[in-house]
Structure formats: structure tokens, C-alpha cells
Amino acid sequence: MNNPVIACHGLMRSYTDGAATIEVLRHMDLEVNAGEMVAIVGSSGSGKSTFLHLLGGLDRPTSGRVLINGKNIYDLGEVDKCKLRNESLGFVYQFHHLLPEFSAVENVGMPLLIRGENPTFIRDKAEHLLKQVGLEQRLEHRLGQLSGGERQRVAIARALVAEPLCVLADEPTGNLDPQNAERVLQLFFDLQAARKTSVVMVTHDTNIARRAGRVMRIEGGRLINVS
Ligand SMILES: Nc1ncnc2c1ncn2[C@@H]1O[C@H](COP(=O)(O)OP(=O)(O)OP(=O)(O)O)[C@@H](O)[C@H]1O
Numbered sequence: 001m002n003n004p005v006i007a008c009h010g011l012m013r014s015y016t017d018g019a020a021t022i023e024v025l026r027h028m029d030l031e032v033n034a035g036e037m038v039a040i041v042g043s044s045g046s047g048k049s050t051f052l053h054l055l056g057g058l059d060r061p062t063s064g065r066v067l068i069n070g071k072n073i074y075d076l077g078e079v080d081k082c083k084l085r086n087e088s089l090g091f092v093y094q095f096h097h098l099l100p101e102f103s104a105v106e107n108v109g110m111p112l113l114i115r116g117e118n119p120t121f122i123r124d125k126a127e128h129l130l131k132q133v134g135l136e137q138r139l140e141h142r143l144g145q146l147s148g149g150e151r152q153r154v155a156i157a158r159a160l161v162a163e164p165l166c167v168l169a170d171e172p173t174g175n176l177d178p179q180n181a182e183r184v185l186q187l188f189f190d191l192q193a194a195r196k197t198s199v200v201m202v203t204h205d206t207n208i209a210r211r212a213g214r215v216m217r218i219e220g221g222r223l224i225n226v227s
């Protein structure tokens with residue numbers, strides 16, 4: 001049987017502040033298979049972003065494991081961890097981590113540049129994705145010149161450019177009007193159908209959550225199956 005694309009077992013994360021310890025995530029278990037779309041919901045401060053960071057290897061759990069394609073990401077050294085992330089995951093995070101001095105097309109091509117791909121291939125691929133998110137008129141704009149929703153869409157294009165096994169997206173449609181939100185969601189569905197890309201997506205929008213195959217709520221530091 002195939003491994004889940006991404007999984008966590010007994011995942012815990014607490015923060016210590018002086019004498020007080022806050023247990024944000026108490027015990028999380030999740031397995032996401034190829035082609036699955038999982039929506040994560042929960043109130044503000046419940047730990048959704050913390051959870052997504054842990055799944056992406058960007059934090060360190062207090063205890064528990066995160067497996068990406070069967071490999072425990074927190075057992076790897078920094079170089080192997082970055083390689084696994086670059087090869088397997090696409091990130092759309094709340095604070096986009098885009099490079100303001102670079103153009104939209106350069107930002108989107110960055111993951112492929114890191115992989116050492118050919119410049120023409122990178123350019124074509126980045127342009128194609130920017131068109132798919134409706135930014136064909138903004139290819140050469142510097143990030144600093146784009147609106148919040150436009151940056152959000154650049155972040156989405158960048159997350160998808162290297163054809164990841166799994167996309168981890170923190171409110172990917174949060175800044176978007178309904179038409180652009182629909183476009184992004186459709187892009188996820190297309191990738192799911194064409195390449196069995198998995199998506200783990202945090203959302204506050206119940207209409208969007210409802211369209212994912214599975215909905216989980218974070219409550220009291222635990223993951224609860226909603227549907
Ligand atoms: N570095 C940190 N040190 C201490 N506490 C932290 C730290 N990072 C996050 N927290 C706490 O962990 C909790 C969960 O934060 P998180 O950002 O995961 O929430 P969230 O569910 O994504 O909320 P939102 O919907 O507002 O984005 C919060 O109460 C926050 O204060």
C-alpha cells in the first residue's frame with residue numbers, strides 16, 4: 001500500500017512563557033492520501049497556522065512525528081529537510097514570504113530556480129501559472145507594486161510551480177473576491193484531478209470548507225472530524 005503523502009502522529013506543540021506553558025496542539029493525528037483535499041477550520045488562535053507550519057517542517061514539534069512521503073521530516077538534517085520540502089511541498093502561508101524587489105514571474109519561478117531548472121522552462125512555467133490565477137497583465141510588476149490579493153495569487157502560483165505532491169495553504173482565498181477565490185479553488189481541483197495533488201487548506205469560509213473532501217476542526221488542541 002502507498003504511504004500517505006503527509007501524516008502526523010501524536011503531534012504536540014506547546015509554548016513556554018516564563019512559568020506558564022500554553023499547549024496549543026495537544027495530540028494531533030492525521031493522514032492525507034494522494035489526491036485528497038482536507039480543509040482545516042477552527043477559531044482564531046486555535047492553532048491552525050501552527051499546525052500547518054509543523055506539517056511543512058517549518059517549526060519543531062514538542063513531541064510527535066511528521067511524515068512526508070514516509071520520511072520523518074524532523075529526523076532530517078537541514079539540507080535534506082529543505083530538499084524534501086522543495087521536492088514535495090508547496091506553501092501558501094499567511095505572510096507570504098515573497099521577495100518584494102523581484103517581479104511576479106521571478107517570485108513564481110524561485111522554487112524551480114532553486115532546483116536548478118533551465119531558465120526558459122522556468123519562465124514558461126511561471127508565466128503559465130500566473131495566467132491561470134489571472135495575473136497575465138502583471139508578470140513584470142515588482143511584488144511591492146501589487147495589491148494584497150494579487151500577491152496572494154502570486155504566492156499560490158509559486159506554491160504550485162514545482163508540481164508538489166501536497167499543497168499546504170493557510171487561508172489561500174482569504175484576501176480574494178469571490179471570482180478570484182473560485183479561480184484558485186478550481187486550480188486546486190484541476191491539480192487534484194490531473195496529478196493527484198493533495199491539498200491541506202486552512203479556511204474560515206464554510207462554503208469553501210464544504211467543498212473539500214474532508215473537513216477537520218481544531219478545538220482544544222485536538223483535531224476533530226467534521227465531515
Ligand atoms: N511563537 C509563539 N510564542 C508563543 N505563543 C505562540 C507563538 N506562536 C503562536 N502562539 C500562540 O499559539 C496559538 C495559536 O496560534 P496560530 O497562529 O496557530 O492560530 P490560528 O488558528 O492560525 O489563528 P488565526 O485564525 O487568527 O490565523 C495562539 O494563541 C498564539 O498566541
Ligand SMILES: [Mg+2]
Pocket residue numbers: 048049050094170
Ligand atoms: Mg493563522
